[in-house]
Amino acid sequence: MKIGVISNPRAGKVSSSSLRRFDYFVGSLHRITRDEKELDREIDKLLQAGVDPLLIHGGDGTLHFVLTRIFHRYGENCQLPSIALLNGGTTNVVGQWCGWSAKVVENYFKIVNGTCENRVGSVIRVWQEGKEKPIYGFVFLHGGLARLVCEAHRGGHPTFFKSFWVAVRAVIASNFPFLGMQRLLERVECPLEVDGCEVLPKEHLHLVASSVDRLIFGMRPFHHSSSPDKFLLIAYNRSQAELGRNAFRYLKGKISSGKDFLNAQAVKAEFSTCQTYVLDGEIFAASREMRRLTLTVGPKISFLAHK
Numbered sequence: 001m002k003i004g005v006i007s008n009p010r011a012g013k014v015s016s017s018s019l020r021r022f023d024y025f026v027g028s029l030h031r032i033t034r035d036e037k038e039l040d041r042e043i044d045k046l047l048q049a050g051v052d053p054l055l056i057h058g059g060d061g062t063l064h065f066v067l068t069r070i071f072h073r074y075g076e077n078c079q080l081p082s083i084a085l086l087n088g089g090t091t092n093v094v095g096q097w098c099g100w101s102a103k104v105v106e107n108y109f110k111i112v113n114g115t116c117e118n119r120v121g122s123v124i125r126v127w128q129e130g131k132e133k134p135i136y137g138f139v140f141l142h143g144g145l146a147r148l149v150c151e152a153h154r155g156g157h158p159t160f161f162k163s164f165w166v167a168v169r170a171v172i173a174s175n176f177p178f179l180g181m182q183r184l185l186e187r188v189e190c191p192l193e194v195d196g197c198e199v200l201p202k203e204h205l206h207l208v209a210s211s212v213d214r215l216i217f218g219m220r221p222f223h224h225s226s227s228p229d230k231f232l233l234i235a236y237n238r239s240q241a242e243l244g245r246n247a248f249r250y251l252k253g254k255i256s257s258g259k260d261f262l263n264a265q266a267v268k269a270e271f272s273t274c275q276t277y278v279l280d281g282e283i284f285a286a287s288r289e290m291r292r293l294t295l296t297v298g299p300k301i302s303f304l305a306h307k
Contacts, residue, residue, distance in 0.1 A: 059089010
């Protein structure tokens with residue numbers, strides 16, 4: 001086992017002490033990156049050194065950038081090492097899906113001691129109109145949920161309590177519109193073409209695509225794709241009042257109806273207005289190119305998961 005570590009010092013839970021520990025644990029195979037140029041250079045060094053597994057000392061956003069840069073430079077058919085997300089970010093959905101705790105160093109020693117197993121997950125390609133290459137991730141948010149994430153990030157890194165308070169305000173505002181949070185729950189007009197067919201209503205409160213079966217706050221959708229060649233598409237079309245009344249049930253995965261849930265291989269969306277979206281915790285500000293997006297199933301990734 002030749003362990004390599006990529007650290008993102010800008011990730012929400014990466015500390016200077018954890019950076020020093022990984023310098024000690026793996027020496028020159030610990031690479032610290034702060035921008036895309038550094039990331040490209042350090043990825044080249046680690047892959048040329050033949051590391052396996054590759055540990056991501058950051059969160060979902062760091063994983064999204066690492067995979068996107070690898071596929072852009074080496075192609076989707078390149079031989080990837082096993083990936084482990086150490087849960088050092090603000091959002092760690094993929095790491096939680098793999099069963100890792102919030103203790104970064106403890107996760108590292110579990111991997112070293114072999115208390116892990118391989119788990120395969122498919123990445124989602126996100127194509128923006130006019131872009132030559134896609135970006136890659138695991139959880140895509142659009143509409144009200146994306147606006148809630150942006151609100152939680154307002155003024156710096158979101159904390160659990162800040163995020164919780166934003167959610168509570170949105171729930172209250174869905175029943176009492178005069179509280180000023182209605183803009184977060186506006187419907188988005190968006191014809192959706194799912195696997196070549198228009199099957200969902202044109203207006204949505206939230207649009208979610210996920211290739212992992214555990215989402216924000218540990219939410220588990222009531223069903224998920226049994227095929228690795230599909231991802232789960234969730235489109236909430238319920239009224240604002242109904243969404244507010246049942247928000248906490250939804251967060252626990254207690255969904256009463258499956259009419260808004262589909263397993264898909266390809267989704268084309270055309271939005272009536274420029275909208276912000278979120279991919280793996282990273283916010284992509286609204287632009288004209290984002291009015292047309294295509295989501296497809298991408299390469300399979302081998303993850304190290306806790307036993």
